[in-house]
Amino acid sequence: MASVRFTVKWKNLDRFRATMRRAPKDLRDILDLQIREVMEQRQRLSKRLAPVRTGRLRAGIRVRKRVRYVYELGVSGREVPYAFYQHEGTRYIRPRRFISRALIGVRKEIQRVIRKWGDVIKRKHGWR
Numbered sequence: 001m002a003s004v005r006f007t008v009k010w011k012n013l014d015r016f017r018a019t020m021r022r023a024p025k026d027l028r029d030i031l032d033l034q035i036r037e038v039m040e041q042r043q044r045l046s047k048r049l050a051p052v053r054t055g056r057l058r059a060g061i062r063v064r065k066r067v068r069y070v071y072e073l074g075v076s077g078r079e080v081p082y083a084f085y086q087h088e089g090t091r092y093i094r095p096r097r098f099i100s101r102a103l104i105g106v107r108k109e110i111q112r113v114i115r116k117w118g119d120v121i122k123r124k125h126g127w128r
Contacts, residue, residue, distance in 0.1 A: 004087045004099055005074030007066070016114075017069070027124070031117045032068055038109050039063045039071040046073065046102035056080055061099070073099055 010016065020028050040063055047058045060080040064072045075083035089095030 004077075004083050005072055006099055006103055007070065007072045010070070013069070020069075024124075027117065027120065028068075031114070034113045034117065035069055035110055036063065036065070036071060038106065038113060039073055042102045042106055043073055046099050049096070049098035049101055051086055051096055051098070057083055057086060073103065075099070 020031070043061055043063045046061050050058050050061060052058060057075065057080050060075045060083060062074065062076075064074070066072055075087075077084060085093060086096050087099060088097075
């Protein structure tokens with residue numbers, strides 16, 4: 001079964017994680033929660049953009065946490081076998097791209113959240 005799944009790639013993720021390990025746990029959890037909220041907003045947008053006949057495709061769109069700070073937005077091919085064809089299109093079905101359209105601009109939004117909370121952590125701990 002083909003799935004539709006997108007993950008936003010991070011540059012310097014290892015360096016970011018090393019920096020965050022020094023931050024207090026409560027601030028790390030807040031940042032992770034903020035990133036998840038951004039992805040859940042994109043999930044809601046994706047559900048609005050998805051074509052609907054039975055609602056099964058919309059119900060199958062999920063945000064999944066892979067590791068701390070890394071989330072995936074997608075639809076499982078096991079749950080909704082036709083999701084890939086609806087997203088990418090076929091000779092008979094025009095491509096809907098409901099997930100990729102919902103993810104436009106998500107990188108900048110996550111960077112904004114990281115900058116905001118990074119500044120809070122720097123001020124609180126006197127980091128440069």
